[in-house]
Amino acid sequence: MTYSEWFQNHGAKHQAIMKKLQHFSEKEVIQYFRFENMVKEEPDFCPLYKENKKCHDIDILNCYLCACPNFRFDDEGLEKEEEKTLFSLCNIDSKNGSRYISDDAIHQNCSGCLVPHQEAYIKKVFSRNWFEIMQDVQ
Ligand code: SF4
Numbered sequence: 473m474t475y476s477e478w479f480q481n482h483g484a485k486h487q488a489i490m491k492k493l494q495h496f497s498e499k500e501v502i503q504y505f506r507f508e509n510m511v512k513e514e515p516d517f518c519p520l521y522k523e524n525k526k527c528h529d530i531d532i533l534n535c536y537l538c539a540c541p542n543f544r545f546d547d548e549g550l551e552k553e554e555e556k557t558l559f560s561l562c563n564i565d566s567k568n569g570s571r572y573i574s575d576d577a578i579h580q581n582c583s584g585c586l587v588p589h590q591e592a593y594i595k596k597v598f599s600r601n602w603f604e605i606m607q608d609v610q
Pocket residue numbers: 540541542543544561562563564565566568569570580581582585586587588
């Protein structure tokens with residue numbers, strides 16, 4: 473699956489959930505997206521839910537901003553770094569981000585970063601429209 477395909481699919485799933493939550497306050501929406509509730513109520517939102525597995529080992533893991541508004545990608549490549557193509561990066565250069573590097577490609581690795589999973593951050597950038605929050609990602 474390309475980045476673009478994942479982005480469109482995931483955004484559509486997010487929109488479908490938000491349609492059901494129209495009567496929820498912002499606070500209730502954010503609470504709804506906590507991992508434990510999402511596993512129960514929205515098992516198809518993330519493949520890890522079937523294994524009841526968190527992508528990050530933190531107490532309050534919130535899934536509202538999977539993915540991250542600071543992520544940048546281009547399926548055709550953002551730029552060349554010598555012989556390798558850079559396909560994605562972190563726009564804020566998070567100190568907890570890193571890179572997957574292969575012979576010909578470089579991808580952003582967010583596995584060590586908690587920025588978009590923290591509720592204080594979600595409140596800061598909140599919109600009921602996931603695509604609006606993610607407008608600079610692609
Ligand atoms: S490293 Fe962190 S802040 Fe940067 S794109 Fe990944 S999750 Fe977002």
